[in-house]
Amino acid sequence: MSDIVLPVVGSSEAGGRPVLGFTCYPELRPFSTGDGDVNLVCGGCGFILVAGSTGTAQRPSMLIRCPSCGRYNDPVPQTA
Numbered sequence: 310m311s312d313i314v315l316p317v318v319g320s321s322e323a324g325g326r327p328v329l330g331f332t333c334y335p336e337l338r339p340f341s342t343g344d345g346d347v348n349l350v351c352g353g354c355g356f357i358l359v360a361g362s363t364g365t366a367q368r369p370s371m372l373i374r375c376p377s378c379g380r381y382n383d384p385v386p387q388t389a
């Protein structure tokens with residue numbers, strides 16, 4: 310299992326882009342859990358946003374708002 314720390318984007322950069330997030334959180338837990346070997350981790354606080362991703366195929370194209378710290382994470386893979 311490896312962790313991928315997502316880059317955090319500011320609210321101005323997030324403007325206009327769809328955001329995956331809930332307005333209320335009954336509990337802090339990953340948005341989705343799969344059987345892959347990659348965790349997508351919040352770049353702001355280290356919270357696991359997506360557990361068990363199998364890679365880029367399962368990454369959402371929208372921003373992910375961290376339920377723990379409220380920052381916007383960009384899951385789009387960066388070209389190294």
Ligand SMILES: [Zn+2]
Binds near residue numbers: 352379
């Ligand atoms: Zn966070």
